[in-house]
Amino acid sequence: MDEKRTCEPIFWALFGAGGMLTAICAPIFILVLLLIPAFVGSGEPAFINCSLLGRLFLFVFISLSAWCGLHRIVHTLHDLRIHWSLAPLVCYGSALLITLLAFAGALIRC
Amino acid sequence: MADTKTMTIKISRYNPEKDGEPHLELYTIPWSEKTVLLDALQYIKDNLSPDLSFRSSCRMTICGSCGVMINGVPKLACKAPLREYQEGLTVEPLANFPIERDLVVDLTHFMEYIQALKPYILGNIRRPSDGPNKQTPEEIAKYHKYSMCINCGLCYAACPQFGLNPKFLGPAAITLGRRYNLDSRDKGKSERMEKINSENGVWGCTLVGYCSEVCPKHVDPAAALQQCKVDSALEFAASVLNCKKKEASHGNKA
Amino acid sequence: MATKRKPYIREVNAGWWKKLPFYRDYMLREGTSVFAVWVSVVLLVALLSPDTFMSLVKNPLVIILNLAAFLASLLHTKTWYALVPKILNLPEAILKRLVQTLWGLTIGVSVVVLALAAASY
Numbered sequence: 001m002d003e004k005r006t007c008e009p010i011f012w013a014l015f016g017a018g019g020m021l022t023a024i025c026a027p028i029f030i031l032v033l034l035l036i037p038a039f040v041g042s043g044e045p046a047f048i049n050c051s052l053l054g055r056l057f058l059f060v061f062i063s064l065s066a067w068c069g070l071h072r073i074v075h076t077l078h079d080l081r082i083h084w085s086l087a088p089l090v091c092y093g094s095a096l097l098i099t100l101l102a103f104a105g106a107l108i109r110c
Numbered sequence: 111m112a113d114t115k116t117m118t119i120k121i122s123r124y125n126p127e128k129d130g131e132p133h134l135e136l137y138t139i140p141w142s143e144k145t146v147l148l149d150a151l152q153y154i155k156d157n158l159s160p161d162l163s164f165r166s167s168c169r170m171t172i173c174g175s176c177g178v179m180i181n182g183v184p185k186l187a188c189k190a191p192l193r194e195y196q197e198g199l200t201v202e203p204l205a206n207f208p209i210e211r212d213l214v215v216d217l218t219h220f221m222e223y224i225q226a227l228k229p230y231i232l233g234n235i236r237r238p239s240d241g242p243n244k245q246t247p248e249e250i251a252k253y254h255k256y257s258m259c260i261n262c263g264l265c266y267a268a269c270p271q272f273g274l275n276p277k278f279l280g281p282a283a284i285t286l287g288r289r290y291n292l293d294s295r296d297k298g299k300s301e302r303m304e305k306i307n308s309e310n311g312v313w314g315c316t317l318v319g320y321c322s323e324v325c326p327k328h329v330d331p332a333a334a335l336q337q338c339k340v341d342s343a344l345e346f347a348a349s350v351l352n353c354k355k356k357e358a359s360h361g362n363k364a
Numbered sequence: 365m366a367t368k369r370k371p372y373i374r375e376v377n378a379g380w381w382k383k384l385p386f387y388r389d390y391m392l393r394e395g396t397s398v399f400a401v402w403v404s405v406v407l408l409v410a411l412l413s414p415d416t417f418m419s420l421v422k423n424p425l426v427i428i429l430n431l432a433a434f435l436a437s438l439l440h441t442k443t444w445y446a447l448v449p450k451i452l453n454l455p456e457a458i459l460k461r462l463v464q465t466l467w468g469l470t471i472g473v474s475v476v477v478l479a480l481a482a483a484s485y
Contacts, residue, residue, distance in 0.1 A: 008313040009346035023444040026437035028474035032481040034430040038421045062407045069400030075316045076394045081378040105411030126370035182383055208371035216371050273376040318390045333450040340451055
């Protein structure tokens with residue numbers, strides 16, 4: 001029996017945190033940040049110019065939402081019998097890239 | 111008995127000495143409001159097809175021997191009244207296990223995994239002369255639900271992850287491990303966690319949740335496995351911290 | 365003695381989840397992850413390039429995707445709260461209250477965010 005330890009707990013913890021945060025915030029964020037600006041207002045949306053705290057919260061949301069979604073995608077590929085050995089590397093790598101870019105984006109305009 | 115009702119049911123048959131693959135056969139059987147599928151299987155064996163193979167023992171949802179797929183859903187034949195299947199009934203052997211013959215499957219994997227999780231009290235040095243090892247109602251409540259398992263294997267037939275990867279230790283075995291990990295008399299948690307922590311341990315689970323849906327004893331294996339994930343994640347964090355401590359102490363010596 | 369055993373193994377194919385409504389619901393739940401990543405990327409664009417973001421959210425195709433993402437996020441919230449009690453070994457009554465608290469928190473956060481947004485438009 002294979003008793004090799006895995007790094008899964010790290011990704012699972014990020015998935016859990018992301019799942020919880022998006023369960024609370026995602027519906028209203030999508031409504032207010034993505035759907036309403038489609039019909040109301042022009043130029044920069046107000047939430048981009050909000051406080052550093054607001055932008056950091058947006059960074060956390062973007063990052064955890066990506067970790068949560070991409071973790072599920074890794075497992076769904078397995079569920080669909082798509083055996084792509086690079087899938088975890090590509091998915092978790094993308095989540096890390098999104099995290100770094102979002103962090104830079106949150107700080108860049110302060 | 112002029113008004114005896116009859117029903118035609120489909121049963122999967124497979125004879126390893128003759129058949130290349132399983133096929134469905136039709137049987138017409140008498141039934142009443144009280145007839146369960148296990149009665150029907152016994153009727154077929156006694157009257158229509160003496161070579162029909164299936165497992166059963168207690169006839170009352172205690173032994174867990176008579177698990178089959180009814181219309182694709184894992185069920186105990188003794189707990190499945192025919193009156194609920196008047197629109198049609200197809201009986202197949204438990205999914206995700208190799209078929210030995212007819213409705214009999216090979217449960218070797220399942221049995222091995224239960225053994226691997228050591229579902230018995232470990233490391234308790236009490237002797238009979240110490241008297242009974244008492245537990246409070248609160249201590250019992252922690253694991254009581256998980257101790258109801260009858261090892262019927264329905265949760266393995268319900269688990270797509272076990273189907274996709276037969277090395278996955280699966281719902282019942284890990285739940286039994288959890289049951290003893292939660293027992294105040296047990297000292298074997300770290301031994302079991304070695305199995306639970308592995309890739310084919312609890313991390314093979316994606317919380318489909320169908321195991322808890324089909325369990326005839328309402329054990330809720332899905333809950334036990336999620337709690338094992340929390341345990342395993344905490345242990346993982348502790349082991350990372352421990353490594354750092356060890357490195358630091360090595361550094362101090364040098 | 366030669367064995368007469370010949371176990372028949374049923375292969376699991378990629379379409380296994382179509383067999384039962386429960387499995388389909390599971391796949392739908394897991395499928396919301398695609399939209400979680402989509403939302404993450406669109407908001408990332410907002411942080412990095414607000415102008416691109418504003419033209420992006422007004423694109424009809426993006427509006428449709430965002431609407432789908434909104435529905436997916438509601439499904440995620442519903443399924444997530446249904447499963448949260450599984451990770452806690454606590455009495456039924458406490459778990460029920462916990463889930464009610466989570467829904468209350470979600471509604472509270474939504475009202476606050478909506479009020480903040482209304483003030484800024």
